[in-house]
Amino acid sequence: xxxxxxxxxxxxxxxxxxxxxxxxxxxxxxxxxxxxxxxxxxxxxxxxxxxxxxxxxxxxxxxxxxxxxxxxxxxxxxxxxxxxxxxxxxxxxxxxxxxxxxxxxxxxxxxxxxxxxxxxxxxxxxxxxxxxxxxxxxxxxxxxxxxxxxxxxxxxxxxxxxxxxxxxxxxxxxxxxxxxxxxxxxxxxxxxxxxxxxxxxxxxxxxxxxxxxxxxxxxxxxxxxxxxxxxxxxxxxxxxxxxxxxxxxxxxxxxxxxxxxxxxxxxxxxxxxxxxxxxxxxxxxxxxxxxxxxxxxxxxxxxxxxxxxxxxxxxxxxxxxxxxxxxxxxxxxxxxxxxxxxxxxxxxxxxxxxxxxxxxxxxxxxxxxxxxxxxxxxxxxxxxxxxxxxxxxxxxxxxxxxxxxxxxxxxxxxxxxxxxxxxxxxxxxxxxxxxxxx
Numbered sequence: 529x530x531x532x533x534x535x536x537x538x539x540x541x542x543x544x545x546x547x548x549x550x551x552x553x554x555x556x557x558x559x560x561x562x563x564x565x566x567x568x569x570x571x572x573x574x575x576x577x578x579x580x581x582x583x584x585x586x587x588x589x590x591x592x593x594x595x596x597x598x599x600x601x602x603x604x605x606x607x608x609x610x611x612x613x614x615x616x617x618x619x620x621x622x623x624x625x626x627x628x629x630x631x632x633x634x635x636x637x638x639x640x641x642x643x644x645x646x647x648x649x650x651x652x653x654x655x656x657x658x659x660x661x662x663x664x665x666x667x668x669x670x671x672x673x674x675x676x677x678x679x680x681x682x683x684x685x686x687x688x689x690x691x692x693x694x695x696x697x698x699x700x701x702x703x704x705x706x707x708x709x710x711x712x713x714x715x716x717x718x719x720x721x722x723x724x725x726x727x728x729x730x731x732x733x734x735x736x737x738x739x740x741x742x743x744x745x746x747x748x749x750x751x752x753x754x755x756x757x758x759x760x761x762x763x764x765x766x767x768x769x770x771x772x773x774x775x776x777x778x779x780x781x782x783x784x785x786x787x788x789x790x791x792x793x794x795x796x797x798x799x800x801x802x803x804x805x806x807x808x809x810x811x812x813x814x815x816x817x818x819x820x821x822x823x824x825x826x827x828x829x830x831x832x833x834x835x836x837x838x839x840x841x842x843x844x845x846x847x848x849x850x851x852x853x854x855x856x857x858x859x860x861x862x863x864x865x866x867x868x869x870x871x872x873x874x875x876x877x878x879x880x881x882x883x884x885x886x887x888x889x890x891x892x893x894x895x896x897x898x899x900x901x902x903x904x905x906x907x908x909x910x911x912x913x914x915x916x917x918x919x920x921x922x923x924x925x926x927x928x929x930x931x932x933x934x935x936x937x938x939x940x941x942x943x944x945x946x947x948x949x950x951x952x953x954x955x956x957x958x959x960x961x962x963x964x965x966x
Contacts, residue, residue: 533840534848535791542818543570543795550816550826555584555592559826562965574797576965579814579829582614582623585774590626593824600626609822614773625774626823634819635776638792642780642846645742645765649714657713657740659687659704659722663945664747670695676707685711691945693725694938701729709738716740716764719747721888721947724754728887731760744769748946749857749873752881753889770855772830774823775815779852782844786837789849793818796850797827798836805870805961810835810856812962831858833872833958859958861950866897866926870961876950879920885913888939891921891950898930904938 547570550556551563562576585593590600590611603609612627640646662668666686667679679686687704690696704726708716716723723743730737743758745768755766770779770787778794779787789796795816800808813834814827833856840851857873865871880889885907892900899921907913914933922929941947 533850536848539791539795539849540570543574543816546795546816546818546824546826547573549595550824553592553595553824555580555588555824556826574795574816574827577827578965579799579812579827580825581829582831585623585625589624593626594822595824598822603822612773623774627773628820628822631820631822632776635771635790635793639769639771639777639780639790642788642790643767643782644844645767645783646715646744646780649741653683654714655683655685655711656715656717657685657687657708657711659716659718659726660747661691661693661719661722661941661945662686662689663691664719673700673703676710685713688722692940693722694940696725698729698733701726705730705735705737708740712738712740714741716743717746717769718743719946720745720750720754720758721748721941724751724757727757727761731757735761737761739764741765742767746771749855749861749877749949751877751949753877753883753886756881757887768855772815772828774825774828775817775830776820778813778815778830779855782842782846784843786842786844787834787852787855788842788844788846789851791849798834798850799965800963801833801870801961802963806872808836808963809838810872812859812958831860833857833859833862835874857950860956861948862956862958862961863891863893863899863925863950863952864896864956865924866928868896870956871924873950875924876921879924880917880949883913883916883920888936888947890939890948893950893952893954895954897926897928899925900932900934902934902936902939904936910935 551560559577563573564576594600610627611624613622613624640650658665660666667674667689668691669689670691674689679689687707743762743764743766750768768781771777776793777790779789781787797814798811799814800811810833813830813832815830816827817825834852835854835856837851837853841847842851854874861873863871876891886903886905888904890902894900901917917933918931921931
């Protein structure tokens with residue numbers, strides 16, 4: 529067993545059951561040749577297997593992931609399951625998945641105990657406001673504004689119906705702030721870039737905001753720049769809830785700021801980067817789901833890189849499962865320095881987040897050693913700002929990095945509805961930077 533982490537015996541039992549069930553299904557049948565078999569530890573068996581990709585899902589969906597005895601057609605007809613699509617943020621391609629609400633709700637509930645604020649506030653009936661791009665969740669209507677009653681669903685209020693936040697007028701943002709005050713959500717679930725935009729407006733207008741019991745960040749990478757903007761107007765506790773459509777709730781950030789694995793709901797394996805690209809503490813996240821009666825995900829590559837906490841201890845006292853010190857960003861948002869070494873989004877964001885007066889940024893790498901940084905800013909000293917940004921980024925990418933600065937009135941989200949903070953404009957195959965499978 530992996531001695532670096534602490535797991536209860538039932539975690540390994542669930543891991544074994546998930547492995548043996550999946551290897552009998554069509555999507556994984558070809559993986560059997562990689563499995564060293566029952567004579568080896570469960571960790572070694574998992575480590576020998578490939579990663580499941582979205583391409584694999586498209587090729588084998590749905591029957592390749594459904595266990596014997598389950599009839600997809602009957603499940604759809606009864607409403608026990610439905611088909612849902614992802615936003616396509618990892619590779620710009622939307623993927624269809626099987627959605628089982630009961631399993632999703634159980635995964636969410638099991639994550640609540642990993643944060644004291646969530647455990648105290650989340651009862652399953654608490655009023656919750658959601659501020660996200662309408663492409664990701666909620667109701668879409670760009671041309672006209674939806675009244676509040678048309679954006680209510682059970683205990684949820686969807687604050688935004690627009691797919692393009694540049695359509696947010698002062699009237700729409702005033703409406704959001706007013707509805708928060710009227711609805712008084714216990715929890716505000718937010719896309720961090722959109723909440724930051726609303727907070728910039730509120731701060732500029734000296735607005736007083738309703739303070740929910742907790743703000744949880746989902747849907748996209750929580751930039752330190754956006755978190756600072758949120759903190760200008762909100763004193764509520766903040767936490768990142770990390771998961772995917774395919775795998776449910778994977779990690780929850782605790783009160784101390786570390787991310788704890790939801791061991792009741794899933795198995796996590798970390799495939800490390802090669803030493804020259806970050807070493808054993810950073811790797812890609814591979815997730816195996818537990819207890820989903822309809823949809824078996826085995827070592828699914830969620831598309832993100834994570835930094836494993838070196839000590840695997842936390843001031844909050846939770847010590848089971850993998851503990852992360854940070855999410856390093858999506859694999860597709862990793863760039864390369866002038867020597868060809870991998871640079872994670874978090875490294876870029878730590879540098880850009882330290883620059884004062886920025887509203888938004890996006891770094892694009894067009895060729896080896898060539899970078900363009902697009903900035904939206906309230907500052908007028910563009911020359912000094914450009915020097916500051918260039919200096920910070922050359923410490924990451926190298927002194928010979930060719931860095932161009934472009935100023936924009938605002939930056940639009942990607943087609944997925946999520947903001948992109950950094951990306952290469954040429955293929956970077958993450959597999960080339962990872963340690964090979966055992």
